[in-house]
Amino acid sequence: MDAYKINKIERCSGISEKEFYNKFVKKSIPVVICDKAKWVFSEKCTPEYFKKNYNHVTKVVNGTKHSLSEIIELCQNSTPTNKAPYPNIYDIPKHFPEYLDLIPKILFGKSNRIFSKLLPNIIASRNNQIEFFFGGYGCSFPYLHIDYNWVHTQLTQVIGEKDFILYPPSQTKYLYPDKDAPNKSPVNIINPDYEKYPEFKNAKSVKVTLKPGETIFIPSGWWHTTYIHNFNLTFAVDHVNKYNWNTFLNKNYDVAKKHIPKVAWSLKIYKVIFGTIFNIKEFLFNKLK
DSSP, rough: TTTTTSSSOOOEEOOOHHHIIIIIIIEEEEEEEESSOGGGGGGGGGGHHHHHOOOOOOEEEEEEEEEHHHHHHHHHHTTTTTTOOOOOEHHHHOOTTHHHHHHHOSSSSOOOOGSSSTTHHHHHSSOOOOEEEEEEETTBBSEOOOOOGOOEEEEEEEOEEEEEEEEEEGGGGGGGOOOOSTTTOOOSSSSOOOOTTTGGGGGEEEEEETTTTTTTEOOTOEEEEEEESSSSSEEEEEEEOTTTTTHHHHHHHHHHHHHHHHHHHHHHHHHHHHHHHHHHHHHHHHOOO
16 A cells, blocks of 8 residues: 555554554554553543542643633533634643553554653653643644654544544645744645645645544654544654654754754764664564564
């Protein structure tokens, strides 16, 4: 299958790690996994549980501090004409540590290098690693984007349904990436301005609706955005493995070159040396399994 000519995102169940790795990760093909997230049906994954046990968690929105209960109520009452603020992103290890044991790890490679002690925290911390997204009806992600530093992304739907609209890397030429932030597109894909962005007429997307208990794998470099149909909670985690290692470090190098050029060169050396170390460790580990 040509990864950049798919017109439908496959749903699968009962797939082994090896099959998933060979069929989707290595070929950079998005997929929905239907049977790895039964934890979302726990009583701990309800609005009532979050309101009762995490009302101390706060977030500042438009200059006003809101408790989690207030954010949830804003999302529950959201409409397309009176949208709740979005995205409402919460760091799970910081705000919801009990969920770290509840949520199973899904490997998109032989390891997730972003959580390795071999990856310096100054690099790992620049990515949104393990998060909850609360949202409401009518909300959508603010812009079409590639996830920061070209990580792979795992998104599991916990409550409600959410549309994911994806464009493969081959469509980048039609999406007018921002010169200063090349992972962002200024095109409003719902109501595009074809006079300003005429090439967008040629862009081909693929869409899937994620339901509770389903997990979508979005490969590195795929553009995407979302639209929400109802009160919504999504779990997200970033992934770095062999197939996006070089790109991930190259993007970090580009940022370092702008802000700390004297040490940026060290990332080039780190990429090669520790990429080799990771490859050897993963080979030996999987050989012994």
